[in-house]
Amino acid sequence: MLLITMRYINVVPLLTSALTQAQNTNLIPGISAYTVSAEFPTSAFPSYYERPVATQEPQPALYDPVLNITFPLNLTNPDTIPTVDNDPIYYPQPIAKISNASAEALVKSAIVNITEIITGSSVTGNCSKCTASLSVAKIVAQYAPESVPDMLVTLCEKFQFSSNATCKSTYEATSYGAVYTQVLALADVSGLDGQYICNDLSSTFCKAPTVSPLNTTNLFPKPKPANAFAPPPSGKRVKVLHLSDFHLDPRYSVASEANCTAGVCCRTNVHATGLSVGQVTLPAPLYGAYKCDTPYYLGLSALQAIAPLTGTHEDSSFAWTVYTGDLVSHDPQNQLSRAYTEYAEVSTYTMFKEYIGSPVFPVLGNHDTNPEAIDAPHNLPGDLGQQFSWNYDHVSALWQQNGWINSTTAGEARLHYGAYSVLNQYGLRIITLNTDFWYRSNYLNYINTANPDVSGMLAFLIQELQSAEDTGERVWILGHVLPGWDGSNPLPNPTDLFYQIIDRYSPHVIANVFFGHTHEDQVMIYYANNGTVQTSDNALTTGWICPSVTPLTNLNSGFRMYEVDTGSFEIYEAYTFYSAVSSFPDLNVSDTGPAYQFEYSTREVYIDWPENEPLDAKYWHAVTEAMLTNISIVEQFNTYQGKKSVKTPACNTTACQDAKICYMRSGSEPLGRQCPQGYGSVQSAFTPGSS
Numbered sequence: 001m002l003l004i005t006m007r008y009i010n011v012v013p014l015l016t017s018a019l020t021q022a023q024n025t026n027l028i029p030g031i032s033a034y035t036v037s038a039e040f041p042t043s044a045f046p047s048y049y050e051r052p053v054a055t056q057e058p059q060p061a062l063y064d065p066v067l068n069i070t071f072p073l074n075l076t077n078p079d080t081i082p083t084v085d086n087d088p089i090y091y092p093q094p095i096a097k098i099s100n101a102s103a104e105a106l107v108k109s110a111i112v113n114i115t116e117i118i119t120g121s122s123v124t125g126n127c128s129k130c131t132a133s134l135s136v137a138k139i140v141a142q143y144a145p146e147s148v149p150d151m152l153v154t155l156c157e158k159f160q161f162s163s164n165a166t167c168k169s170t171y172e173a174t175s176y177g178a179v180y181t182q183v184l185a186l187a188d189v190s191g192l193d194g195q196y197i198c199n200d201l202s203s204t205f206c207k208a209p210t211v212s213p214l215n216t217t218n219l220f221p222k223p224k225p226a227n228a229f230a231p232p233p234s235g236k237r238v239k240v241l242h243l244s245d246f247h248l249d250p251r252y253s254v255a256s257e258a259n260c261t262a263g264v265c266c267r268t269n270v271h272a273t274g275l276s277v278g279q280v281t282l283p284a285p286l287y288g289a290y291k292c293d294t295p296y297y298l299g300l301s302a303l304q305a306i307a308p309l310t311g312t313h314e315d316s317s318f319a320w321t322v323y324t325g326d327l328v329s330h331d332p333q334n335q336l337s338r339a340y341t342e343y344a345e346v347s348t349y350t351m352f353k354e355y356i357g358s359p360v361f362p363v364l365g366n367h368d369t370n371p372e373a374i375d376a377p378h379n380l381p382g383d384l385g386q387q388f389s390w391n392y393d394h395v396s397a398l399w400q401q402n403g404w405i406n407s408t409t410a411g412e413a414r415l416h417y418g419a420y421s422v423l424n425q426y427g428l429r430i431i432t433l434n435t436d437f438w439y440r441s442n443y444l445n446y447i448n449t450a451n452p453d454v455s456g457m458l459a460f461l462i463q464e465l466q467s468a469e470d471t472g473e474r475v476w477i478l479g480h481v482l483p484g485w486d487g488s489n490p491l492p493n494p495t496d497l498f499y500q501i502i503d504r505y506s507p508h509v510i511a512n513v514f515f516g517h518t519h520e521d522q523v524m525i526y527y528a529n530n531g532t533v534q535t536s537d538n539a540l541t542t543g544w545i546c547p548s549v550t551p552l553t554n555l556n557s558g559f560r561m562y563e564v565d566t567g568s569f570e571i572y573e574a575y576t577f578y579s580a581v582s583s584f585p586d587l588n589v590s591d592t593g594p595a596y597q598f599e600y601s602t603r604e605v606y607i608d609w610p611e612n613e614p615l616d617a618k619y620w621h622a623v624t625e626a627m628l629t630n631i632s633i634v635e636q637f638n639t640y641q642g643k644k645s646v647k648t649p650a651c652n653t654t655a656c657q658d659a660k661i662c663y664m665r666s667g668s669e670p671l672g673r674q675c676p677q678g679y680g681s682v683q684s685a686f687t688p689g690s691s
Contacts, residue, residue, distance in 0.1 A: 028598050029239065029561060029575055030311035036301040036593030044300055044354055049073045054286060054589045057252050057295050064346050066397040071343045076250035078268045085174040085337045087370065090387045091145040092185040103144035107151050110140050114155060127206035130198035134189035141184035148184065149177025161201075175333045179374055179443050182384060187447045196446045196491075211492035211670040212450050220504050221466045228508040231474065233614070234567025238319035238426065239312060241356065242560045244516030245548030247367070248344050249293035249329040258282040258289035264330040264552065266292035285584040287594050288557070290647060293329040294550045298594070299348075302549050302557060302579070303355035305596035309577050310561045317357035319564070320424055324516035324546055325365025325435075325480030333371055341370045342394055353402050359425075360404050363432045364395065364418040365480040365516065366439055373441040375417055375434060377455040380444070392418045419457065421464040428511075428569050429473045431464050433457055435481040435515075438494035438669075445491060452493035458501060465505040474511045474569040482515040482545055484524050485663045486680030487672025489517065499668040502526045506540035507617070511569040513541060519548035519555055520641045520682060521576060525620050526667040534665050536625075539617035543667055544574075547643050551581045553683045554647035558599065570614035574602035578643040600640060606633055624661045631657050642682040649685050656686060 040052035045060035050073075052058035057078075062071045074080045098106070114133045117123050123132045141148050149172055156167035171177045187193035198206035253268045259282040260270035266284035271277045282289070288298040312318055327344040328336070345368070352360050366373040369391055378385040396413035399405045405413070405422055413420040417434040424430055436442045437455040448454050461477070468475050483495035502510060506526060513526075524543035527534050547558035556578045563573040576599045584594060602615055606623045613619065627633045634657045635650070642648030651660060655676060662675035678687040 027601060027604065029563075030307075030309045033595050033597035034305045034308045035595045036304055038589060038592050040297065041300055041304065044351055052296070056254050057250070057286075057297065059250070060296075060347065062343060062346050062350075064342060065401055066346075066394055067342065071339065071346075075337075075339055075343060078251045078253040078256075081251055081267070081269055081335055082337070083334050085334060085370075087174070087338045088387075089173050089178045090182070090384055091178055092141065092182050092384065093382055094145055095142050098143055103147050106140055106144050107147045110136050110151065111154060111158075115158070118159065126204060127195065127198060130201065130205040131190055131194040134184065134194050134197060138184045138187075138189050141181050145181045145185060146173075148181040149173040152177055152180060169332060169334050172334075176371055176374075176443065179371060182376075182380070183443050183446050186380065187449075193446050193449050196449050197443075200440065200443070200446070208673075209449070209492070211496045212452075214452065214493070214496055214500065216500060219500070220462060222469075224504055225469075225508065228506075230507045230511070230570065230616075231568050233565040233570065233572075233612075236566045237563045237572060238566055239310060240562045240564050241306065241310070241318045241321040241358070242324070242514065242544070242546045242562060243321065243352075243549065244324040244546035244559075245326040245365070245519050245550055246299060246323075246348050247293040247326055247329050247548070247550035247552065248299055248348050249295055250343065250347065251329070251331075252288075252292065252295035253284065254286050254295075255283040256280065258284040258292060260291065263332060264291070264293055265289065266295070283585075285587065286589045287584045287587065288551055288581060289584065290551050290554045290581055290645075293552050294557075298551075298557060298579075299351065299549060300355075301593050302559060302596065303351055305577070305579075306355065306559065309596060309598065310575070312357070314357060318561075319358060319426060319566075320430075321352075321356050321358050321360045322430075322476070322478055322514055323352070323360055323362040324478055324514050325363045326367045326516060326548075327365070328367040328372075330367070330552060336370050336372060338370050338390060341368065341391065344368075345395055345398060349398050349402060360402070361422070361424075361430050361432065361478060362395070362399065362404075363478045363480050364391075364434050364436070366436055366441065368395075368418075369436070373436060373439060374444060375436040375442055375455075376444050377437070377447075379454070379456075380447070388417070389414070396420075416460055417455065417457065419460065421460075423473065426566050426569075427473070429464070429468050429475045431461060431475055431477050433461060433477065433479040435479040435483070435490075435517075438483060438490045438498070439481045440489060440491055445494075449491070449493065452497040458494065458497055461498075462501060465501065465509055469505060469509045473509070475505070475509050476511060476569065477513045479513070479515050481517045482522070482524065482543065484543070484667040484669065484672045485518070485522060485545070486659075486675055486677060487666065487669040488677075488680055490669045492669040492673070495668040496670055499526065499530060499671075502541055502667065503528055503530070510541050512571060513543040515543060515545045516548065518545060518681065519550060519552065520545065521547040521558070521560075521643060522641060523620055523664055524667045525617050525624070525665050527617075527665070531665065531667065531671050534621070536618050536621050539621040542571075542615075542617045542620055544571075547576065547578070554642070554645055555683065556581050556643035556645045557596075558643040565614070568614065570616055572603075572614050574615060576600055576602075576640065576643075580644065580646075582646045599644060605636065605640075620664065624664050627657065627661050634660050638682060645682070648682045651679065651686075655679070655688055 522545035638651035
């Protein structure tokens with residue numbers, strides 16, 4: 001395919017031409033709404049395989065300056081989506097060398113034994129049957145690891161655990177089969193690890209294990225100071241941008257099915273219920289849809305809208321930007337690869353560099369790796385501990401090349417799973433974490449589950465926080481997967497430890513904590529003493545969860561800006577902006593793009609709060625106190641949680657009211673799991689009582 005080189009076009013005239021509404025300086029930082037030009041900003045990339053037109057997404061010819069390659073068109077071409085991942089496969093070393101014939105016999109024997117355990121009466125109870133089956137499979141993983149994926153596919157199909165196609169796509173070696181093999185070989189499958197594994201497979205197999213006792217003796221280098229108070233504000237404020245969950249979909253296909261049966265829609269290879277591929281009930285609009293990830297047209301629209309809506313420009317840009325993870329689209333695992341992950345990293349960071357005039361401090365999300373959600377602690381044996389170094393090397397080099405971190409910090413990121421600690425130009429220390437190490441879907445976390453910090457990530461956090469305390473620095477912590485809310489995403493032991501770390505170093509060191517992942521607008525409050533007494537006096541720190549750029553699923557597209565004091569680094573205002581995805585099908589795309597608009601001011605919308613007081617944990621605790629007696633505040637919070645999406649279910653019952661307040665006060669999995677379940681997400685109808 002011929003490369004079409006595009007002349008660099010200055011995008012500033014496109015921005016200024018759309019500044020049609022006067023700014024209300026008393027309430028909002030910029031104009032109230034910004035309508036994006038219909039003209040695609042081709043200057044975002046230097047060259048293209050396929051030009052952007054109103055009937056299809058563009059295909060940039062992306063050059064990777066770290067790998068020194070140009071990604072091929074067939075990687076992202078919506079008509080040639082690959083279904084085989086040829087990346088390296090990592091198996092644990094067998095404890096003894098056996099012949100192929102012996103391996104085959106071992107697998108056959110294991111299948112017979114597992115069948116007897118499941119269908120027979122020698123082992124009773126679902127949990128016991130499951131862990132006993134794992135113990136049999138462990139022997140195969142230890143002696144014939146390369147035989148395990150096919151064995152898992154066979155067992156999955158035999159017991160109809162999923163459809164045959166899903167069994168294969170889940171357990172084949174190039175998907176998660178090799179990862180499961182590592183888990184089986186290295187985990188204590190007959191003990192606590194096995195209970196976690198079986199609960200992950202099905203909550204009907206084993207109950208979810210509760211949090212293990214945490215020994216905090218000698219956990220922290222020094223005791224908490226008696227005068228642990230936040231420093232006073234300087235009175236000088238700067239603007240800080242918060243973006244999350246971009247989820248770029250370069251395989252998005254205009255006019256394909258936007259209401260498919262399962263998975264990410266707006267692809268040529270999906271269809272609606274009862275129809276075949278090629279038959280379409282809801283054509284995908286140019287700018288995106290509720291069941292689809294972010295096409296280039298939408299992603300660049302959001303980035304173009306940021307400056308006019310936030311009142312920033314070349315001479316008065318953001319002080320800094322935080323990006324709380326997830327660049328890659330929600331493809332099935334057999335359509336993902338290292339190259340596809342690297343493509344999303346290069347493309348999205350290129351767009352950020354072009355449109356955001358400040359340093360960007362990114363974290364890795366669960367989708368920013370391959371296989372999706374999997375990261376390995378360095379202490380796994382042999383090559384297994386370094387099996388994801390390709391990704392840490394890649395992103396750290398990209399961040400350094402963009403001028404966001406220096407070479408020393410890039411080296412730190414390579415060592416700490418893409419995490420790093422950096423002092424920014426205003427004197428704020430920003431510490432990032434790879435939260436895959438407390439994410440339920442990182443199956444390698446099921447090895448040594450009793451240890452809350454197998455990776456050493458939280459030891460790194462303690463070390464950096466202690467140094468900050470010793471030198472009088474203030475800290476923001478950035479992660480992706482939130483550690484609390486309803487408790488559905490993380491594991492209990494690591495997030496319990498994280499909560500104790502927040503308690504120890506708040507409020508005098510830690511000013512704020514930031515996450516993404518859910519795609520929704522949420523908040524968590526951290527209290528002293530593990531949240532046992534939830535009062536204003538005990539409210540320590542706030543966890544801000546940023547709304548996503550992607551609409552997936554049933555959400556509007558959005559982003560947020562903070563006004564931050566440069567002395568205390570507390571937040572004094574938070575403005576959220578959105579674009580109504582329901583309007584996209586009706587756009588005349590030859591004349592106009594979508595509109596992004598001001599959604600709400602956190603300070604203005606919930607309660608009266610003194611103007612000179614920050615939007616800190618005490619503020620949010622006061623919001624929850626007001627919610628207890630005024631359900632309309634809960635309803636408003638719920639509306640904003642989905643970014644005013646027309647798909648958001650109503651929260652107008654006392655049960656939903658109680659649940660939302662409980663989630664907001666739960667900064668760890670153990671606390672979140674004590675809350676009423678079924679009201680955590682607004683992406684579908686609430687399911688009271690679900691777990």
